Amino acid sequence: MARPREFDREAALQNAIGVFWSKGFAATSTDDLRKAMGIGRQSLYNTFGDKRQLYLEALRTYQRKSMSGHIARLTAPESPLDGIRDLLVGLTPEDAALRNLGCMGVGSVCEFGVTDPELVSMRQKIAPLLAGRLVGRIGEGQAKGEIDDSLDPEAAATLIQITMTGLQVAARGGADDDELHTLALFMVDRLRA
């Protein structure tokens, strides 16, 4: 029917994610994107709309992948406490260059705060997914006697999410693997019965 696209949309999007993740929205130019994505300017606008739309799609895609990793690590082990440990320990990659990027979602919160309603609503859809699973595993752990029975599962789940955010910022600030690892294990210990 029409001329087919010469590039791989998914691959180009992944490259765009990489740029936004590393530099944030404001510091990224459309030329940075074009170069990293390996496509022409018009192709970018035809395929992804404008810079903002591309950012939204990049962030959404990043969040989906990131979240599914979190949930996989949290739920894989039989022991709930091991799940929480794996969630936190596996949060920051061993590869320093990757780890130093931190989390694109955290970066987005820091860059935009509450000024962009579309971003706020995107977060509100994603955050509860992990929170719910966390509350579940904490309850499980309490039933098994692994986790301190006296703590409120909701508050503990929120604290774990806050800790994840803190770890990501530390990682972006250059924290090394050992430090983050130690911190994750320390936090898990604080939940133990």
Add this chain to the structure above:
Amino acid sequence: MARPREFDREAALQNAIGVFWSKGFAATSTDDLRKAMGIGRQSLYNTFGDKRQLYLEALRTYQRKSMSGHIARLTAPESPLDGIRDLLVGLTPEDAALRNLGCMGVGSVCEFGVTDPELVSMRQKIAPLLAGRLVGRIGEGQAKGEIDDSLDPEAAATLIQITMTGLQVAARGGADDDELHTLALFMVDRLRA
């Protein structure tokens, strides 16, 4: 000897801090700064150098004030655990507009990561100031029997700092006062003997 400056340098700097704090470095234009500071363009360049130098001075000034507040809250109460509680509870202001700004230091880490050596070295000078005091108060608390004797003071101090970062990001993301308050108290409880 020469014509005196017509504006208050400190007041202008405070206004610049406000803009950078709210919008970050990249999204702030020199015109934003000029307007908020209420001075002419040439006055800005004469007095503060360029945009980057102004940012560095703004961040340095912010950090100093912020850090002295942290240390004051941490050390004021007789009870070490109360000090840690006040540090965390008092971290995020009651006023929503102010709280939603989060922390300019956290914003700087998220925006620049480890890409700017001058910022990295600025952080390395500031972070240990609080860490040292925290370790001290944790040791105190353990000696008094308030804080769990089995935990490593260094790791606990780092976890508290990570928690502070997480709270600030949550605040920037729109978290309400109650949620942050609850979280702070929950964290303190996790250190108790």
Add this chain to the structure above:
DNA sequence: ATAATTATGGACTGATCAATCAATAATGGA
């Protein structure tokens, strides 16, 4: 009063920004 010095305001610079236009190329269906 005059000279030296610094502050201020407005015009201006070249670079870069996001985004569009217009011309050409490639595809499948008629």
Add this chain to the structure above:
DNA sequence: TCCATTATTGATTGATCAGTCCATAATTAT
């Protein structure tokens, strides 16, 4: 084959960017 449709390329737009130049104003020392 030829038409409708979409992709690609390169030139181009007007806006905004950080930063400078220059003329004028205000101050103190002499």
